[in-house]
Amino acid sequence: MLIFENVCFSYPGGSPVLEEVTFAVRNAEKVGLIGANGAGKSTLLKCVPGLLTASGKITVSGIEVCREKLADVRRKVGYVLQDPDNQMFMPKVIDDMIFGPVNYGLSREEAEAQADKVLEDLGISRLRDRYNHRISGGEKRMAAIATVLAMEPDVMLMDEPSSSLDPKNRRALINTIKKLDKTMLIASHDLDMILDTCSRVVLLDGGKVIADGECGDILHDRELLEAHCLELPLSLL
Amino acid sequence: MDNAERALLDLRAMDELASMDSPYHRLSPLSKLVMTIVYILITTSFHKYDLTGLLFMVIFPLLGYQFAMIPVSTCFSKLRGVLPLVAAVGLLNPLFDRVPVFRIGRITVTSGMVSMITLMLKGVFCLMASFLLMATTQIDDLCRALRRIHCPRVITSLILLTFRYTSVLLDEVSDMTQAYSLRAPGQKGIHISAWGTFLGQLLLRTMDRADALYEAMMLRGFSGEFHYAAGKRSSRYSWAVTLAVCIAAVTARYINIPAFLTSLFI
Numbered sequence: 001m002l003i004f005e006n007v008c009f010s011y012p013g014g015s016p017v018l019e020e021v022t023f024a025v026r027n028a029e030k031v032g033l034i035g036a037n038g039a040g041k042s043t044l045l046k047c048v049p050g051l052l053t054a055s056g057k058i059t060v061s062g063i064e065v066c067r068e069k070l071a072d073v074r075r076k077v078g079y080v081l082q083d084p085d086n087q088m089f090m091p092k093v094i095d096d097m098i099f100g101p102v103n104y105g106l107s108r109e110e111a112e113a114q115a116d117k118v119l120e121d122l123g124i125s126r127l128r129d130r131y132n133h134r135i136s137g138g139e140k141r142m143a144a145i146a147t148v149l150a151m152e153p154d155v156m157l158m159d160e161p162s163s164s165l166d167p168k169n170r171r172a173l174i175n176t177i178k179k180l181d182k183t184m185l186i187a188s189h190d191l192d193m194i195l196d197t198c199s200r201v202v203l204l205d206g207g208k209v210i211a212d213g214e215c216g217d218i219l220h221d222r223e224l225l226e227a228h229c230l231e232l233p234l235s236l237l
Numbered sequence: 238m239d240n241a242e243r244a245l246l247d248l249r250a251m252d253e254l255a256s257m258d259s260p261y262h263r264l265s266p267l268s269k270l271v272m273t274i275v276y277i278l279i280t281t282s283f284h285k286y287d288l289t290g291l292l293f294m295v296i297f298p299l300l301g302y303q304f305a306m307i308p309v310s311t312c313f314s315k316l317r318g319v320l321p322l323v324a325a326v327g328l329l330n331p332l333f334d335r336v337p338v339f340r341i342g343r344i345t346v347t348s349g350m351v352s353m354i355t356l357m358l359k360g361v362f363c364l365m366a367s368f369l370l371m372a373t374t375q376i377d378d379l380c381r382a383l384r385r386i387h388c389p390r391v392i393t394s395l396i397l398l399t400f401r402y403t404s405v406l407l408d409e410v411s412d413m414t415q416a417y418s419l420r421a422p423g424q425k426g427i428h429i430s431a432w433g434t435f436l437g438q439l440l441l442r443t444m445d446r447a448d449a450l451y452e453a454m455m456l457r458g459f460s461g462e463f464h465y466a467a468g469k470r471s472s473r474y475s476w477a478v479t480l481a482v483c484i485a486a487v488t489a490r491y492i493n494i495p496a497f498l499t500s501l502f503i
């Protein structure tokens with residue numbers, strides 16, 4: 001369960017980026033977060049694990065996000081960053097994948113077994129022992145997603161998970177998301193992927209929630225989408 | 238390839254060297270660290286005229302490189318920038334210290350020359366040993382080893398983050414110079430008028446990247462402890478090797494082995 005109540009945020013010295021954002025993602029529900037460039041999607045996601053401090057109230061699995069509870073919150077949240085370069089900091093993909101689980105108390109063997117399973121699910125076992133600086137942009141994106149999945153978080157936040165993926169990897173990602181029984185909030189411009197994986201959609205514009213409803217309803221609404229710089233998903237054209 | 242990119246590859250190459258496998262890599266990080274420190278302490282403690290005694294100390298790094306299956310030349314080619322500096326340390330000694338010691342043909346060897354060579358060799362040997370440690374031990378393992386001997390968390394985190402920060406910095410330099418040269422064809426390097434903005438941007442960008450990386454670590458439970466380096470199996474003989482090396486090094490310090498060996502035969 002992930003709840004936003006009246007979340008407001010502005011960067012220092014800037015105008016408000018989030019205004020009174022209120023909505024909830026129920027347990028095991030997958031919600032798509034859509035909106036034009038600069039709408040505030042990444043900013044909203046960053047507030048959840050406390051990378052940015054917003055006013056209002058955010059609750060993750062019953063824990064309110066605040067300074068004292070950050071460690072508990074972060075333990076429950078998996079966050080795929082928009083830029084995979086920032087996500088990977090160890091020499092090899094496998095080192096990165098076990099980093100989180102081992103920090104949370106698994107033994108190295110357990111963590112490696114868990115990591116291998118994730119790699120297999122995503123169909124990227126061949127990346128296991130590759131060096132992070134020697135894999136392609138898309139491969140790095142897949143590896144970054146794998147590092148987060150390997151932590152088995154309760155709540156997953158994904159920022160543009162499908163960007164720079166080839167069709168096969170994109171399909172593998174969609175299938176993995178579908179299979180996972182987790183609370184997920186996915187920010188993306190890939191509306192077809194959202195249509196494929198999410199049951200609900202929240203549309204942001206200028207930091208405000210413009211629409212919140214069934215995936216089918218919102219993504220079929222050409223007028224609404226075009227009014228906020230978006231287009232119908234290709235599969236619906 | 239510009240300089241930054243080359244430096245970056247060098248840094249990454251250290252990571253790659255360190256994640257290879259060899260008998261030396263398998264020694265426990267702490268034992269390697271202790272061994273290296275003891276070696277450096279003993280090597281630097283040799284008397285400045287004890288050139289023959291010091292020569293024997295080269296055996297240790299040479300054997301180390303053998304067991305690590307890394308050619309010694311790797312060390313010299315990577316450290317070619319630093320070596321002249323180290324070697325330059327003793328250059329003035331022959332000027333001040335002109336007591337003649339012996340003659341080779343018509344050349345009089347003074348004690349200053351001997352002490353110069355001793356100093357240079359000390360520097361080179363210590364570099365070889367430190368490089369061997371870095372090339373066979375991953376930075377995380379090293380930090381974890383330091384934590385185990387109760388080195389404060391601030392220091393180990395600092396070492397780790399400096400290492401990561403350096404690679405981020407070089408990353409950004411190479412990205413930015415590439416972007417610059419693509420739009421300023423025919424220009425060599427960066428025009429002096431752009432240096433100010435270039436450096437300012439570089440600082441901001443690296444700070445952002447370094448922040449983001451640190452955040453990524455925090456998000457995955459990093460608290461300054463190095464759990465994830467745990468559980469790599471290291472050789473059972475680690476400490477035995479360290480002990481043997483220390484004893485041998487101490488012996489070599491107090492018994493001039495080359496002289497001792499010659500005295501056996503003459």
Ligand SMILES: Nc1ncnc2c1ncn2[C@@H]1O[C@H](COP(=O)(O)OP(=O)(O)OP(=O)(O)O)[C@@H](O)[C@H]1O
Pocket residue numbers: 011012014017035036037038039040041042043044082
């Ligand atoms: N570090 C920052 N400092 C100041 N303003 C920022 C910062 N990061 C983002 N902004 C501003 O906040 C607004 C929202 O940015 P955000 O990154 O959340 O957008 P987004 O919806 O994720 O866009 P995109 O689809 O392009 O990723 C933008 O107007 C942006 O200019």
Ligand SMILES: [Mg+2]
Pocket residue numbers: 041042043082159
């Ligand atoms: Mg974004």
